[in-house]
Amino acid sequence: xxxxxxxxxxxxxxxxxxxxxxxxxxxxxxxxxxxxxxxxxxxxxxxxxxxxxxxxxxxxxxxxxxxxxxxxxxxxxxxxxxxxxxxxxxxxxxxxxxxxxxxxxxxxxxxxxxxxxxxxxxxxxxxxxxxxxxxxxxxxxxxxxxxxxxxxxxxxxxxxxxxxxxxxxxxxxxxxxxxxxxxx
Amino acid sequence: xxxxxxxxxxxxxxxxxxxxxxxxxxxxxxxxxxxxxxxxxxxxxxxxxxxxxxxxxxxxxxxxxxxxxxxxxxxxxxxxxxxxxx
Numbered sequence: 470x471x472x473x474x475x476x477x478x479x480x481x482x483x484x485x486x487x488x489x490x491x492x493x494x495x496x497x498x499x500x501x502x503x504x505x506x507x508x509x510x511x512x513x514x515x516x517x518x519x520x521x522x523x524x525x526x527x528x529x530x531x532x533x534x535x536x537x538x539x540x541x542x543x544x545x546x547x548x549x550x551x552x553x554x555x556x557x558x559x560x561x562x563x564x565x566x567x568x569x570x571x572x573x574x575x576x577x578x579x580x581x582x583x584x585x586x587x588x589x590x591x592x593x594x595x596x597x598x599x600x601x602x603x604x605x606x607x608x609x610x611x612x613x614x615x616x617x618x619x620x621x622x623x624x625x626x627x628x629x630x631x632x633x634x635x636x637x638x639x640x641x642x643x644x645x646x647x648x649x650x651x652x653x
Numbered sequence: 654x655x656x657x658x659x660x661x662x663x664x665x666x667x668x669x670x671x672x673x674x675x676x677x678x679x680x681x682x683x684x685x686x687x688x689x690x691x692x693x694x695x696x697x698x699x700x701x702x703x704x705x706x707x708x709x710x711x712x713x714x715x716x717x718x719x720x721x722x723x724x725x726x727x728x729x730x731x732x733x734x735x736x737x738x739x
Binding site: 528529543544546590591604605606607612 | 712
């Protein structure tokens with residue numbers, strides 16, 4: 470009998486540090502795509518509030534409640550991060566399990582926006598990409614989801630890419646981290 | 654070049670994929686000439702034009718983008734199909 474061992478998408482690649490920048494892997498638990506049926510946005514928001522105490526975010530934003538968060542994930546799409554979905558959600562939305570499908574990393578450190586400026590065609594400065602922002606865009610040649618993920622030390626970025634791209638994701642960000650750190 | 658996505662805001666053109674001219678589909682019984690025109694024949698305007706673009710790296714919407722082929726100016730973008738629902 471072969472004993473299979475579960476591994477995270479970035480196992481053996483992270484954590485990394487260059488100068489003030491830190492790149493760590495996050496294991497956020499369940500990831501569930503929610504696509505509300507036509508005209509059911511408000512109903513989905515109420516169902517989320519009842520189950521997890523958070524509402525549906527606006528376009529380009531995220532909401533959090535306890536250990537759960539919901540991020541905007543495209544036109545008419547949202548991603549529930551953390552808890553497993555409750556059955557009620559399936560009455561008002563298409564619910565798809567995406568757990569283990571995404572590599573999730575967190576980039577932090579003073580000036581981390583300058584690292585992303587080398588990779589992302591969107592203004593990621595904290596003053597522009599404010600608290601609670603969550604967008605879809607490119608990082609290098611990969612489509613990613615980027616969300617503000619602050620902690621007590623300051624602004625951070627939660628970056629999600631397809632799991633199969635984990636190696637490229639880490640390589641791209643590490644190259645930019647090293648290049649920016651070398652100029653400080 | 655930037656395209657003003659109605660959902661995401663102004664974004665770099667690398668996030669978009671070009672599809673082609675945004676044309677009105679003829680009625681099913683419009684006749685062979687109208688359908689041949691719709692399927693095969695395209696104008697090549699010097700000036701304002703209307704194209705379909707797909708925001709694949711962003712919100713995944715289809716957009717109707719108005720563009721000037723002489724100045725390369727992007728003059729606007731709306732969600733494709735928005736007028737059908739109104």
